[in-house]
Amino acid sequence: MLTAVATALGLSNVVPFGQGGQKIVASADFGDQPAIVKIVLVPAGPNGRVVVERAHREVDLLAAVDSPTVVKVLTDAVEIDDPMQVVCWVEERLDGDDLDRHFDRQWAEDEAWLLAEDLASALAACHREEVVHRDLSPRNIRRLDSGRYVLMDPGLARHLARTALTGFGQPGSYGWMSPEHVPGGRAVPSSDVFSAGVLLYCALTSTLPVPYGHDDSDYYRRLAQEDAPSVTQLRSDISAELADLVDTCLKRQPARRYLDGEELQAAVRRFRRVCA
Incomplete structure:
Protein backbone atom coordinates (compact mmCIF):
# COMPACT_ATOMS: atom_id res chain seq x y z
CA MET A 1 0.00 0.00 0.00
CA ARG A 93 5.12 19.07 7.83
CA LEU A 94 4.92 21.21 10.96
CA ASP A 95 7.50 21.22 13.73
CA GLY A 96 6.52 21.30 17.40
CA ASP A 97 3.87 19.11 19.03
CA ASP A 98 0.14 18.98 19.70
CA LEU A 99 -1.40 21.45 22.11
CA ASP A 100 -2.59 18.78 24.54
CA ARG A 101 1.02 18.27 25.65
CA HIS A 102 1.01 21.79 27.13
CA PHE A 103 -2.04 21.66 29.38
CA ASP A 104 -0.28 20.23 32.43
CA ARG A 105 0.31 23.70 33.89
CA GLN A 106 -1.34 27.12 34.14
CA TRP A 107 -0.09 29.44 31.42
CA ALA A 108 1.20 32.97 31.86
CA GLU A 109 -1.02 35.67 30.38
CA ASP A 110 1.34 36.49 27.49
CA GLU A 111 1.27 32.84 26.40
CA ALA A 112 -2.53 32.78 26.43
CA TRP A 113 -2.70 35.94 24.31
CA LEU A 114 -0.54 34.28 21.63
CA LEU A 115 -2.90 31.30 21.55
CA ALA A 116 -5.89 33.65 21.36
CA GLU A 117 -4.34 35.58 18.46
CA ASP A 118 -3.60 32.48 16.41
CA LEU A 119 -6.91 30.73 17.14
CA ALA A 120 -8.77 33.89 16.14
CA SER A 121 -6.72 34.21 12.94
CA ALA A 122 -7.33 30.57 11.99
CA LEU A 123 -11.06 30.75 12.70
CA ALA A 124 -11.40 34.04 10.82
CA ALA A 125 -9.81 32.41 7.76
CA CYS A 126 -12.14 29.40 8.00
CA HIS A 127 -15.29 31.39 8.66
CA ARG A 128 -14.62 33.71 5.71
CA GLU A 129 -14.92 30.56 3.58
CA GLU A 130 -18.15 29.63 5.44
CA VAL A 131 -16.40 26.68 7.07
CA VAL A 132 -17.15 25.65 10.67
CA HIS A 133 -14.39 23.44 12.08
CA ARG A 134 -16.65 21.67 14.67
CA ASP A 135 -13.78 19.81 16.38
CA LEU A 136 -11.57 22.53 17.83
CA SER A 137 -9.70 20.44 20.39
CA PRO A 138 -6.06 20.23 21.57
CA ARG A 139 -5.18 17.34 19.28
CA ASN A 140 -6.13 19.54 16.30
CA ILE A 141 -3.90 22.48 17.27
CA ARG A 142 -0.15 22.37 16.70
CA ARG A 143 2.21 24.38 18.89
CA LEU A 144 5.20 25.22 16.74
CA ASP A 145 8.74 25.47 18.06
CA SER A 146 8.42 29.25 17.56
CA GLY A 147 5.61 29.34 20.13
CA ARG A 148 2.91 30.07 17.54
CA TYR A 149 -0.11 27.85 16.78
CA VAL A 150 -1.56 26.23 13.66
CA LEU A 151 -5.02 24.71 13.19
CA MET A 152 -5.11 21.21 11.67
CA ASP A 153 -7.45 18.35 10.76
CA PRO A 154 -10.74 19.85 9.53
CA GLY A 155 -12.02 16.35 8.73
CA LEU A 156 -15.22 16.97 10.70
CA ALA A 157 -15.69 20.52 9.43
CA ARG A 158 -18.93 21.67 7.87
CA HIS A 159 -19.30 23.98 4.88
CA LEU A 160 -22.39 26.06 5.57
CA ALA A 161 -23.20 26.38 1.86
CA ARG A 162 -22.85 22.65 1.11
CA THR A 163 -24.99 20.90 3.68
CA ALA A 164 -25.66 17.93 1.42
CA LEU A 165 -22.00 16.96 1.55
CA THR A 166 -21.47 17.54 5.25
CA GLY A 167 -24.57 16.32 7.04
CA PHE A 168 -22.93 13.83 9.36
CA GLY A 169 -24.42 15.11 12.65
CA GLN A 170 -22.50 17.34 15.06
CA PRO A 171 -19.24 15.53 15.81
CA GLY A 172 -16.71 16.87 18.26
CA SER A 173 -14.53 15.93 21.21
CA TYR A 174 -16.02 15.60 24.69
CA GLY A 175 -14.92 18.42 26.95
CA TRP A 176 -14.28 20.76 24.01
CA MET A 177 -17.80 20.96 22.54
CA SER A 178 -20.15 23.92 22.37
CA PRO A 179 -23.82 23.96 23.45
CA GLU A 180 -24.71 23.62 19.76
CA HIS A 181 -23.05 20.17 19.75
CA VAL A 182 -25.85 18.85 21.95
CA PRO A 183 -27.91 16.36 19.89
CA GLY A 184 -30.47 18.26 17.86
CA GLY A 185 -28.26 21.34 17.63
CA ARG A 186 -26.47 22.83 14.65
CA ALA A 187 -22.89 24.06 14.77
CA VAL A 188 -22.35 27.65 13.57
CA PRO A 189 -19.25 29.88 13.51
CA SER A 190 -19.82 30.99 17.12
CA SER A 191 -19.66 27.30 18.10
CA ASP A 192 -15.98 27.35 17.14
CA VAL A 193 -15.63 30.53 19.21
CA PHE A 194 -17.01 28.68 22.26
CA SER A 195 -14.48 25.87 21.74
CA ALA A 196 -11.70 28.46 21.44
CA GLY A 197 -12.85 29.78 24.82
CA VAL A 198 -12.60 26.27 26.26
CA LEU A 199 -9.01 26.00 24.99
CA LEU A 200 -8.07 29.36 26.52
CA TYR A 201 -9.81 28.52 29.81
CA CYS A 202 -7.93 25.22 30.02
CA ALA A 203 -4.61 26.89 29.17
CA LEU A 204 -5.08 29.39 32.00
CA THR A 205 -6.53 27.03 34.63
CA SER A 206 -5.52 23.46 33.65
CA THR A 207 -9.21 22.51 33.96
CA LEU A 208 -12.22 22.42 31.65
CA PRO A 209 -15.10 24.88 32.14
CA VAL A 210 -17.61 22.08 31.44
CA PRO A 211 -15.83 18.82 32.34
CA TYR A 212 -16.85 15.53 30.76
CA GLY A 213 -17.49 12.82 33.37
CA HIS A 214 -18.16 9.90 30.99
CA ASP A 215 -21.92 10.45 31.23
CA ASP A 216 -23.05 11.77 27.86
CA SER A 217 -26.52 12.87 28.93
CA ASP A 218 -25.23 14.75 31.98
CA TYR A 219 -22.52 16.46 29.92
CA TYR A 220 -25.03 17.54 27.26
CA ARG A 221 -27.44 18.77 29.95
CA ARG A 222 -24.79 20.95 31.56
CA LEU A 223 -23.67 22.32 28.19
CA ALA A 224 -27.23 23.23 27.27
CA GLN A 225 -28.48 24.53 30.63
CA GLU A 226 -25.59 25.76 32.79
CA ASP A 227 -23.37 28.80 32.31
CA ALA A 228 -19.64 28.21 32.27
CA PRO A 229 -17.85 29.65 35.32
CA SER A 230 -15.84 32.83 34.90
CA VAL A 231 -12.14 32.18 34.37
CA THR A 232 -11.46 34.65 37.19
CA GLN A 233 -12.75 32.10 39.73
CA LEU A 234 -9.48 30.21 39.22
CA ARG A 235 -7.24 32.98 37.82
CA SER A 236 -7.87 36.24 39.62
CA ASP A 237 -4.40 37.45 38.57
CA ILE A 238 -5.12 37.82 34.82
CA SER A 239 -6.09 41.12 33.22
CA ALA A 240 -9.72 42.17 32.98
CA GLU A 241 -9.32 42.21 29.19
CA LEU A 242 -8.22 38.58 28.93
CA ALA A 243 -10.90 37.48 31.39
CA ASP A 244 -13.55 39.35 29.39
CA LEU A 245 -12.36 37.71 26.16
CA VAL A 246 -12.50 34.17 27.59
CA ASP A 247 -15.80 34.69 29.41
CA THR A 248 -17.45 36.14 26.29
CA CYS A 249 -16.33 33.16 24.20
CA LEU A 250 -17.96 30.86 26.77
CA LYS A 251 -21.42 32.45 26.83
CA ARG A 252 -24.02 29.72 26.60
CA GLN A 253 -26.18 31.64 24.10
CA PRO A 254 -24.47 31.91 20.67
CA ALA A 255 -25.68 35.48 20.10
CA ARG A 256 -23.88 36.66 23.26
CA ARG A 257 -20.49 35.36 22.10
CA TYR A 258 -18.30 36.76 19.37
CA LEU A 259 -20.30 35.66 16.34
CA ASP A 260 -17.36 34.36 14.31
CA GLY A 261 -13.61 34.29 14.04
CA GLU A 262 -13.42 37.81 12.59
CA GLU A 263 -15.27 39.28 15.59
CA LEU A 264 -13.02 37.30 17.92
CA GLN A 265 -9.94 38.52 16.05
CA ALA A 266 -11.10 42.15 16.32
CA ALA A 267 -11.66 41.74 20.07
CA VAL A 268 -8.22 40.19 20.58
CA ARG A 269 -6.57 43.08 18.74
CA ARG A 270 -8.58 45.67 20.67
CA PHE A 271 -7.81 44.15 24.05
CA ARG A 272 -4.15 43.65 23.19
CA ARG A 273 -3.80 47.37 22.42
CA VAL A 274 -5.24 48.16 25.85
CA CYS A 275 -2.88 45.72 27.58
CA ALA A 276 0.22 46.84 25.66
Whole structure:
Protein backbone atom coordinates (compact mmCIF):
# COMPACT_ATOMS: atom_id res chain seq x y z
CA MET A 1 0.00 0.00 0.00
CA LEU A 2 2.75 2.49 0.92
CA THR A 3 4.43 1.89 -2.43
CA ALA A 4 1.17 2.66 -4.24
CA VAL A 5 0.67 5.82 -2.16
CA ALA A 6 4.23 6.98 -2.81
CA THR A 7 3.84 6.43 -6.55
CA ALA A 8 0.45 8.14 -6.76
CA LEU A 9 1.58 11.23 -4.84
CA GLY A 10 5.19 11.48 -6.03
CA LEU A 11 6.71 10.77 -2.60
CA SER A 12 9.87 9.17 -1.33
CA ASN A 13 10.96 7.93 2.10
CA VAL A 14 7.42 7.28 3.34
CA VAL A 15 7.58 6.27 7.03
CA PRO A 16 4.33 5.72 9.02
CA PHE A 17 4.39 7.08 12.56
CA GLY A 18 0.80 7.11 13.73
CA GLN A 19 -2.65 5.68 13.19
CA GLY A 20 -6.03 6.69 14.54
CA GLY A 21 -9.23 4.98 13.43
CA GLN A 22 -9.16 4.75 9.63
CA LYS A 23 -6.34 7.29 9.12
CA ILE A 24 -2.61 6.52 8.91
CA VAL A 25 -0.16 9.41 9.18
CA ALA A 26 3.33 9.15 7.72
CA SER A 27 6.32 11.38 7.13
CA ALA A 28 7.65 11.63 3.59
CA ASP A 29 9.70 13.70 1.20
CA PHE A 30 7.66 15.57 -1.42
CA GLY A 31 10.32 16.50 -3.91
CA ASP A 32 12.86 18.38 -1.79
CA GLN A 33 10.23 19.35 0.81
CA PRO A 34 9.58 17.42 4.05
CA ALA A 35 5.89 16.61 4.25
CA ILE A 36 3.15 14.65 5.98
CA VAL A 37 1.04 12.14 4.08
CA LYS A 38 -2.48 11.30 5.29
CA ILE A 39 -3.73 7.85 4.26
CA VAL A 40 -7.41 7.06 4.85
CA LEU A 41 -8.47 3.41 4.67
CA VAL A 42 -11.81 3.01 2.91
CA PRO A 43 -14.10 0.33 4.40
CA ALA A 44 -16.28 -1.87 2.25
CA GLY A 45 -19.99 -1.16 2.08
CA PRO A 46 -22.03 2.06 2.31
CA ASN A 47 -19.78 3.62 4.96
CA GLY A 48 -17.00 3.70 2.40
CA ARG A 49 -18.75 6.47 0.47
CA VAL A 50 -19.01 8.61 3.61
CA VAL A 51 -15.30 8.10 4.37
CA VAL A 52 -14.30 9.08 0.83
CA GLU A 53 -16.50 12.20 0.88
CA ARG A 54 -15.06 13.21 4.25
CA ALA A 55 -11.48 12.84 2.99
CA HIS A 56 -12.15 14.92 -0.12
CA ARG A 57 -13.92 17.52 1.99
CA GLU A 58 -10.93 17.83 4.36
CA VAL A 59 -8.59 18.46 1.45
CA ASP A 60 -10.99 20.86 -0.28
CA LEU A 61 -11.39 22.90 2.91
CA LEU A 62 -7.64 23.11 3.51
CA ALA A 63 -7.10 24.17 -0.10
CA ALA A 64 -9.74 26.92 0.22
CA VAL A 65 -8.25 28.49 3.37
CA ASP A 66 -5.09 30.56 2.96
CA SER A 67 -3.64 31.44 6.35
CA PRO A 68 -0.32 30.91 8.15
CA THR A 69 -2.38 29.68 11.12
CA VAL A 70 -4.04 26.84 9.14
CA VAL A 71 -2.02 23.85 7.90
CA LYS A 72 -1.42 23.87 4.14
CA VAL A 73 -2.39 21.01 1.84
CA LEU A 74 0.10 20.31 -0.98
CA THR A 75 -1.85 17.91 -3.24
CA ASP A 76 -5.38 16.93 -4.14
CA ALA A 77 -6.92 13.84 -2.53
CA VAL A 78 -6.01 10.81 -4.64
CA GLU A 79 -8.04 7.58 -4.69
CA ILE A 80 -6.10 4.31 -5.08
CA ASP A 81 -7.22 0.87 -6.32
CA ASP A 82 -10.43 -0.39 -7.89
CA PRO A 83 -12.46 -1.12 -5.87
CA MET A 84 -11.13 1.82 -3.90
CA GLN A 85 -9.17 0.97 -0.75
CA VAL A 86 -7.32 4.19 0.10
CA VAL A 87 -7.66 7.96 -0.22
CA CYS A 88 -4.45 9.91 0.39
CA TRP A 89 -2.98 13.41 0.19
CA VAL A 90 0.05 15.47 1.26
CA GLU A 91 0.25 18.30 3.80
CA GLU A 92 3.10 20.51 4.96
CA ARG A 93 5.12 19.07 7.83
CA LEU A 94 4.92 21.21 10.96
CA ASP A 95 7.50 21.22 13.73
CA GLY A 96 6.52 21.30 17.40
CA ASP A 97 3.87 19.11 19.03
CA ASP A 98 0.14 18.98 19.70
CA LEU A 99 -1.40 21.45 22.11
CA ASP A 100 -2.59 18.78 24.54
CA ARG A 101 1.02 18.27 25.65
CA HIS A 102 1.01 21.79 27.13
CA PHE A 103 -2.04 21.66 29.38
CA ASP A 104 -0.28 20.23 32.43
CA ARG A 105 0.31 23.70 33.89
CA GLN A 106 -1.34 27.12 34.14
CA TRP A 107 -0.09 29.44 31.42
CA ALA A 108 1.20 32.97 31.86
CA GLU A 109 -1.02 35.67 30.38
CA ASP A 110 1.34 36.49 27.49
CA GLU A 111 1.27 32.84 26.40
CA ALA A 112 -2.53 32.78 26.43
CA TRP A 113 -2.70 35.94 24.31
CA LEU A 114 -0.54 34.28 21.63
CA LEU A 115 -2.90 31.30 21.55
CA ALA A 116 -5.89 33.65 21.36
CA GLU A 117 -4.34 35.58 18.46
CA ASP A 118 -3.60 32.48 16.41
CA LEU A 119 -6.91 30.73 17.14
CA ALA A 120 -8.77 33.89 16.14
CA SER A 121 -6.72 34.21 12.94
CA ALA A 122 -7.33 30.57 11.99
CA LEU A 123 -11.06 30.75 12.70
CA ALA A 124 -11.40 34.04 10.82
CA ALA A 125 -9.81 32.41 7.76
CA CYS A 126 -12.14 29.40 8.00
CA HIS A 127 -15.29 31.39 8.66
CA ARG A 128 -14.62 33.71 5.71
CA GLU A 129 -14.92 30.56 3.58
CA GLU A 130 -18.15 29.63 5.44
CA VAL A 131 -16.40 26.68 7.07
CA VAL A 132 -17.15 25.65 10.67
CA HIS A 133 -14.39 23.44 12.08
CA ARG A 134 -16.65 21.67 14.67
CA ASP A 135 -13.78 19.81 16.38
CA LEU A 136 -11.57 22.53 17.83
CA SER A 137 -9.70 20.44 20.39
CA PRO A 138 -6.06 20.23 21.57
CA ARG A 139 -5.18 17.34 19.28
CA ASN A 140 -6.13 19.54 16.30
CA ILE A 141 -3.90 22.48 17.27
CA ARG A 142 -0.15 22.37 16.70
CA ARG A 143 2.21 24.38 18.89
CA LEU A 144 5.20 25.22 16.74
CA ASP A 145 8.74 25.47 18.06
CA SER A 146 8.42 29.25 17.56
CA GLY A 147 5.61 29.34 20.13
CA ARG A 148 2.91 30.07 17.54
CA TYR A 149 -0.11 27.85 16.78
CA VAL A 150 -1.56 26.23 13.66
CA LEU A 151 -5.02 24.71 13.19
CA MET A 152 -5.11 21.21 11.67
CA ASP A 153 -7.45 18.35 10.76
CA PRO A 154 -10.74 19.85 9.53
CA GLY A 155 -12.02 16.35 8.73
CA LEU A 156 -15.22 16.97 10.70
CA ALA A 157 -15.69 20.52 9.43
CA ARG A 158 -18.93 21.67 7.87
CA HIS A 159 -19.30 23.98 4.88
CA LEU A 160 -22.39 26.06 5.57
CA ALA A 161 -23.20 26.38 1.86
CA ARG A 162 -22.85 22.65 1.11
CA THR A 163 -24.99 20.90 3.68
CA ALA A 164 -25.66 17.93 1.42
CA LEU A 165 -22.00 16.96 1.55
CA THR A 166 -21.47 17.54 5.25
CA GLY A 167 -24.57 16.32 7.04
CA PHE A 168 -22.93 13.83 9.36
CA GLY A 169 -24.42 15.11 12.65
CA GLN A 170 -22.50 17.34 15.06
CA PRO A 171 -19.24 15.53 15.81
CA GLY A 172 -16.71 16.87 18.26
CA SER A 173 -14.53 15.93 21.21
CA TYR A 174 -16.02 15.60 24.69
CA GLY A 175 -14.92 18.42 26.95
CA TRP A 176 -14.28 20.76 24.01
CA MET A 177 -17.80 20.96 22.54
CA SER A 178 -20.15 23.92 22.37
CA PRO A 179 -23.82 23.96 23.45
CA GLU A 180 -24.71 23.62 19.76
CA HIS A 181 -23.05 20.17 19.75
CA VAL A 182 -25.85 18.85 21.95
CA PRO A 183 -27.91 16.36 19.89
CA GLY A 184 -30.47 18.26 17.86
CA GLY A 185 -28.26 21.34 17.63
CA ARG A 186 -26.47 22.83 14.65
CA ALA A 187 -22.89 24.06 14.77
CA VAL A 188 -22.35 27.65 13.57
CA PRO A 189 -19.25 29.88 13.51
CA SER A 190 -19.82 30.99 17.12
CA SER A 191 -19.66 27.30 18.10
CA ASP A 192 -15.98 27.35 17.14
CA VAL A 193 -15.63 30.53 19.21
CA PHE A 194 -17.01 28.68 22.26
CA SER A 195 -14.48 25.87 21.74
CA ALA A 196 -11.70 28.46 21.44
CA GLY A 197 -12.85 29.78 24.82
CA VAL A 198 -12.60 26.27 26.26
CA LEU A 199 -9.01 26.00 24.99
CA LEU A 200 -8.07 29.36 26.52
CA TYR A 201 -9.81 28.52 29.81
CA CYS A 202 -7.93 25.22 30.02
CA ALA A 203 -4.61 26.89 29.17
CA LEU A 204 -5.08 29.39 32.00
CA THR A 205 -6.53 27.03 34.63
CA SER A 206 -5.52 23.46 33.65
CA THR A 207 -9.21 22.51 33.96
CA LEU A 208 -12.22 22.42 31.65
CA PRO A 209 -15.10 24.88 32.14
CA VAL A 210 -17.61 22.08 31.44
CA PRO A 211 -15.83 18.82 32.34
CA TYR A 212 -16.85 15.53 30.76
CA GLY A 213 -17.49 12.82 33.37
CA HIS A 214 -18.16 9.90 30.99
CA ASP A 215 -21.92 10.45 31.23
CA ASP A 216 -23.05 11.77 27.86
CA SER A 217 -26.52 12.87 28.93
CA ASP A 218 -25.23 14.75 31.98
CA TYR A 219 -22.52 16.46 29.92
CA TYR A 220 -25.03 17.54 27.26
CA ARG A 221 -27.44 18.77 29.95
CA ARG A 222 -24.79 20.95 31.56
CA LEU A 223 -23.67 22.32 28.19
CA ALA A 224 -27.23 23.23 27.27
CA GLN A 225 -28.48 24.53 30.63
CA GLU A 226 -25.59 25.76 32.79
CA ASP A 227 -23.37 28.80 32.31
CA ALA A 228 -19.64 28.21 32.27
CA PRO A 229 -17.85 29.65 35.32
CA SER A 230 -15.84 32.83 34.90
CA VAL A 231 -12.14 32.18 34.37
CA THR A 232 -11.46 34.65 37.19
CA GLN A 233 -12.75 32.10 39.73
CA LEU A 234 -9.48 30.21 39.22
CA ARG A 235 -7.24 32.98 37.82
CA SER A 236 -7.87 36.24 39.62
CA ASP A 237 -4.40 37.45 38.57
CA ILE A 238 -5.12 37.82 34.82
CA SER A 239 -6.09 41.12 33.22
CA ALA A 240 -9.72 42.17 32.98
CA GLU A 241 -9.32 42.21 29.19
CA LEU A 242 -8.22 38.58 28.93
CA ALA A 243 -10.90 37.48 31.39
CA ASP A 244 -13.55 39.35 29.39
CA LEU A 245 -12.36 37.71 26.16
CA VAL A 246 -12.50 34.17 27.59
CA ASP A 247 -15.80 34.69 29.41
CA THR A 248 -17.45 36.14 26.29
CA CYS A 249 -16.33 33.16 24.20
CA LEU A 250 -17.96 30.86 26.77
CA LYS A 251 -21.42 32.45 26.83
CA ARG A 252 -24.02 29.72 26.60
CA GLN A 253 -26.18 31.64 24.10
CA PRO A 254 -24.47 31.91 20.67
CA ALA A 255 -25.68 35.48 20.10
CA ARG A 256 -23.88 36.66 23.26
CA ARG A 257 -20.49 35.36 22.10
CA TYR A 258 -18.30 36.76 19.37
CA LEU A 259 -20.30 35.66 16.34
CA ASP A 260 -17.36 34.36 14.31
CA GLY A 261 -13.61 34.29 14.04
CA GLU A 262 -13.42 37.81 12.59
CA GLU A 263 -15.27 39.28 15.59
CA LEU A 264 -13.02 37.30 17.92
CA GLN A 265 -9.94 38.52 16.05
CA ALA A 266 -11.10 42.15 16.32
CA ALA A 267 -11.66 41.74 20.07
CA VAL A 268 -8.22 40.19 20.58
CA ARG A 269 -6.57 43.08 18.74
CA ARG A 270 -8.58 45.67 20.67
CA PHE A 271 -7.81 44.15 24.05
CA ARG A 272 -4.15 43.65 23.19
CA ARG A 273 -3.80 47.37 22.42
CA VAL A 274 -5.24 48.16 25.85
CA CYS A 275 -2.88 45.72 27.58
CA ALA A 276 0.22 46.84 25.66
